[in-house]
Amino acid sequence: MSSPERTELLVLPGVLTADQAAHTIRGLLAVQRSDGAIPWFRGHHLDPWDHTEAAMALDVAGEHEAAERAYDWLGRHQNDDGSWYAAYQDGDAGDVTDRGRESNFVAYVAVGVWHHYLSTGDEAFLDRMWPTVRSAVEWVLGLQQPGGQIGWKRETDGTPVDDALLTGSSSIHHALGCALAIADAVESPQPDWELALGALGHAIRRHPERFLDKNRYSMDWYYPVLGGALRGTEAKDRIEADWEKFVVPGLGVRCVVPNPWVTGGESAELALALWAMGESDRALTILQDIQHLRDSRTGLYWTGYVFEDRAVWPEELTTWTAGSVLLAVAALGGDDATCQVFGGELLPSGVEPDCCV
Known part of the structure; x- marks a missing residue:
């Protein structure tokens, strides 16, 4: 269970x-299934x-066993080619509801695994998850284009979609950095990944035309910064x-303009x-500004708010919204793993x- 020291970090x-903070942690744990899965x-x-x-939010709360069960769920459900499907229905069967496979979804396991290792120092966990991370990254890099950008998905029949999304590629940029850190820690150098990361970062920084508008x-707007491709003055x-x-002062961040809709996940990120x-x-x-999205009954957060109508929409208390809030709070509180x-x-x-390619 989360310790008082961890809870104080989230103040x-x-x-x-x-x-x-303790209420939000309990809210996340209440949604997690016994098999480790964390649905929306x-x-x-x-x-x-x-x-x-x-799962990363559970680690910042000190709920390391629960987080590890979430990563074990990924290990058990990884496809033979290294990917995961885009959506799995909640329930005992965990039926696949979207057999598309999205590159940023697949890559993000590296961020979580590295964060869990930094949170716990568990070398056995890192060794166990390394094959999962390695095969996921190899699958993702199979969608990298000559210009460095990453195609955003494979269709249900396996057909690659070469078009690249800036948000997705920026998230993959972050994931590749974490994957290389894992590779260093397990003493398995991946020079091809270093080249792929460099080409991807170059595309994000210098070639916006290589991504869908x-x-x-x-x-x-913010993911090239969050994903580490842009730093400093840029x-x-x-x-x-x-x-x-x-940014809507006092309310949060719009998901998409011109819609009068602010969302908690985008704001926290x-x-x-x-x-x-x-x-x-x-x-x-x-x-x-986004604490108006907090639900006092569950400790979780509503996905968004339509401010012209003064209405919560959709009426969903999503785990990833609460997770992003806890991660942002942990960074501001100086949690070492999250800061790294x-x-x-x-x-x-x-x-x-x-030079340009």
């Missing part, structure tokens, strides 16, 4: 008290990306350029990106190509 003025909410589906984000979505310039476009840029004050403000994973300074950066 943040205007965001969480110790009792509220009971009765809904699980996807590997959001499942992992919620989704600039209406806030994730495309990161600050990107965030400043569209701040007023996406932006707070993580701001923290990584060294702007903790603005990160704190964003987290304070999202700060990025200690992650491998890859080998950038000498």
Whole structure:
């Protein structure tokens, strides 16, 4: 169970008290199934990306056994080719409801595994999960395009979709850095991954034309920062350029413009990106602004809020929204594992190509 020390780490003025943090942790644990799976909410589906984000939140709360069960679930359900399906229905059977396979969903296991290792120091866990991470990364890199960007999925029949999404590729950039850190820790160098990471980072930084135009979505705005492809002045310039476009003062971050809809997950992830840029004050403000999404009954968070209608929508208390809030709070609170994973300074950066490809 989470210790008082871990709960105190999640105390943040205007965001969480110790009792509220403990309540949110209990809310996450109540949704996790006995087999380790963490669906969006009971009765809904699980996807590997959001499942992992919620598992990381369990680790920051000190619920390491519960987090490990979540990663073991991934290990048991990985396809022979290294991938996972896009969605699994909640329930004892865990039936697949979307047989597409999305590259950023598959890659994110590396972020979670590295975070769990840094949280626990469990070398046996890292050794056990290394084959899972390795095969997942190899599957993802099978979708990398000559320009460095990553095709976003394979269709249900296995047909690759070469079009790349900036959000997805930025998340994969983060995952590749974590995967290389794992490879170093288990003494299994992966020079091809270093080249792939360098080419991907170059594409994100220098070639926006290689990605589908989704600039209406806030994730495309902040994910190059959150995923570590942009740092320093480049990161600050990107965030400043569209701040007023996406941030609604006092309410949070729009999911997509011009819709009058703020969402908790995007807001908390932006707070993580701001923290990584060294702007903790603005990160704190964003987290304070979304506390209107907190549900006092469960300790979880509503997915979003339509502010023109003054209405919660959809009426879903999603584990990944609560997970992203806890991760952002943990970073601001100085949790070492979370800071290492999202700060990025200690992650491998890859080998950038000498010229454009």
